[in-house]
Amino acid sequence: MSKRAFVRFCFVPLAVLVTAFFVLPMARLVLVGASGDQGLRAYAAILLDPRYRATLFNTVSLAAATTIASLVVATISGLFLQRHRFLGHSLLVAMLTFPLAFPGVVVGFMIILLAGRQGLLGDVTLHLFGTKEVFAYSLQGLFLGYLYFSIPRVILTIMAAVEKLDPSLEEAARTLGASPWRVVRDVILPALAPALIASGAIAFATAMGAFGTAFTLATDVAVLPMLIYTEFTLSANIALAAALSVGLGLVTWAILALARSYGGTSIAAAG
Amino acid sequence: MRDRLIFSAQLLFTMLVAAFLIVPAALSMLAGITLNYFRGIQSGLTLQWVVQVWELYSDTIFRSLVIALATLGVTLVVGIPAAYGLHLRSDRFSRAIEEIITLPLAIPGLALALALLLTYGGFSDFRRSWLFILAGHAVYTLPFMVRSVLAVFGAIDVKTLDEGAASLGASPWRRFRDVIVPNAAPGILAGSLMVVTLSLGEFNLTWMLHTPLTKTLPVGLADSYASMRLEVASAYTLVFFVMIIPLLVAMQIFAGYRRGPTVLPR
Amino acid sequence: MSPESSSNSNAHGVAVHVENCAKTFADGTHGLGPVTLDVARGETVVLLGPSGCGKTTLLRIIAGLEIPDAGGRVLFNKIDVTRVPIERRNVGMVFQSYALFPNMNVAENIGYGLKIRGVNGAERSRRVAELVALTGIEGLEHRRVDQLSGGQRQRVALARAVAVRPSVLLLDEPLTALDAALRERLRGELDRLLRTLGITTVYVTHDQSEAMALGDRIVVMRKGAIAQIGTPREIYFAPASRFVAEFVGAANIVEATYTGESLLLPGGKLTAADAPNAIPNGPVLVMIRPESIRVVRPEGAGLCGQVETVSFVGDRQRAAIGGIVAKSIMVDVPNSVALKPGDWVGLTVEPSAVRLLPSDRV
8 A cells, every 4th residue: 555545544534433423413503503493593593682692691701700710810829839839839739730620510519519508618607607608509609610610721721831931031120120010010921921811712612611510500590501401402492502502612613713823732621 | 028928928829729629529529438428527437328329320430431441442543543644744634634623622512412413313223322422522532632642743753763664665554553653652642541531521412412321420420419418429429539530640640751741631 | 995986896786777857846946956867786876965955855766755756767777666665665774863763672673674574583683683793783782762872873773774685775964963073983884884785875965075985976966956976086186166166175266367378367377287178368267275285485486475374273284375366275284384474475286286167157
């Protein structure tokens, strides 16, 4: 077999798998999305129908809040951890990145343990203030859950970026009289900007598509993935569910494409 | 003085964040072996919940393992040759293929599951077997294997090794088998660890694709969170941790050893 | 020193004939213009030239790693192998980066080609041992590749290429990756080895001293074309163009006027042994090697000038003499001659060492 034939042969298993179980199904999804009563207008329903618009708004706000919060946390902690070495450093890093492998369901369970009806925080506040605080099943709980799976992701990327910073730039700023805060503001943050944008985009995309966490917490707060789920399984509104999925997919893909153009090869995964 | 203050403040902050992440996990592991969660450790340690989990959910554990290993097999057979082909071509075509392979990551698992259901829902034998879940897992984890192998190809000058073996008379298949694959071992290993970890923990896809007879571990977990008492749910989560942690540790050790790019798991 | 002719009884391998081979790459760059070349059986031919001149491309075409543009042919012993891929041409190739397989130890690397050909284990071991002895790497058989030094790797690469008794041995700058002292030492060993093996060899390098030490004939290349083919002595003493003259060794290149019996320079005159194709009273380009010029007393000398700089190089001095032509003339002066800047000196040159070059730039 010639070299060229061999290389072509190398692609055959890939072609079979990807075509059968991705390309064709996705094409089908797009078509089904347009096959409901509203036809192609179903795709615009996400913006036009007030119910769906509210859901979209919830999802986007939640994702945005999560992104900003985790970026702030990750920058402070990431800078700190990368710049200082002390006893227990590796342990701390391990603790912060360990939850990376948790599926959304487990994250939901973690939040229930923290702030659910039998949660730790509830016991603490009962002890201190006399009332039991339970917020796992509300928007705050959902937010905490989203934070839970975003922070490890973002911290890793930020730490990698901090490692690549050129220390001589900060030293130059200090010789010119800049205070530590000014060094952070004028030198470090701008240098980290690409990494911040890239990991922020990934965190946003992951939060947009997160399903398991919301499912476990079973909140009243409607987020887009839950809406898609209920439309499909409970209302049998297949076309609408398909349209919403395609819409969500397009939005996440666009955001991730943005992330790649800034940050390189970090990968996201739907939570 | 101010530096010490800043250091302490940052340390405290970081420790709080770490606590936020770890404490519930530790709690759940503890709860899984505690006799009565409400009364805490004083009520005693026990393995009865773990045993109960085994009785109720051992099939999900096995199934998850089987699917994870099968996914690994599929991604090895599909991913390694594909990465080789992509590396050799390195042109617009291969960039486009890489885009397509990576798309399943950009799309929420829900959407992908929906797409698979719409396309194959009619083939009821397939749809009701664990192979259906395998298909979803394979498509979802493939980019990690391909990326990992491509990274190592980039680092070891595969082209010259290939030419060297060719100059000695080896056919393309022989070169692939004797020279290319053995030297790509680090990337293959890293990719494999990733694929297995991802498959074991996959929920979004699997929840939509499963049937009562094809439940995986994460699906079982969701069930238990909704319907079981806290101790049982915790014990089940503990079992999951026990399976996942060695894989994570292996990945960390391996990444540190190779000092290569760490690809984020899910 | 390499023998003048390659017609030794130790000749092995095939005769290589490259006909009208050119290569234009996918991105449009023209790597090699049509070249035609013959390598006799058992001969060592060196492709010499600066980077980008096409020497490696030509080597890869002979190897079978590149296919020449339409119209080009490669023949081994008169059999057309142009379309035959490398794995079936039975060549032995040493790559610049050696391309040793990291997943195999030294013995396995050397034996790989034999394994492909189905040679059984015992025979393989015997042959590997033979080559290990030939290349002087006894004791390293079970080492892994990353435990070897640069010189050791080079020898393993050579042993591996030779193990299969190739028809042609192809070496792509095998010594370039080594430091200067090692290169010097290995060059001698390589020369000895190539003589012993007697296989048809094509060797690529940009180092002219390497080329002259190892080649039976040298092919000087520039910008995808052959500038000159000849034995080392021919290339050195009778370069065909300014480029070849300057690439192979130091050269003084001056413009003179040919008067029919001598060459007139601003600072004096020279006698040439012969001046083929020179137009009387016309301009010519003259090349003289620094070691061919002798420093004498200025009185009565053909050329007179003033010493500008003197550098001590170790085994001799190199002086720059100004005032004869616009650019200083470089002269090699024995250490026994005392010279300092400012001295007036005379220069004489053996007429046979005065070489006329075509005045167009090639």
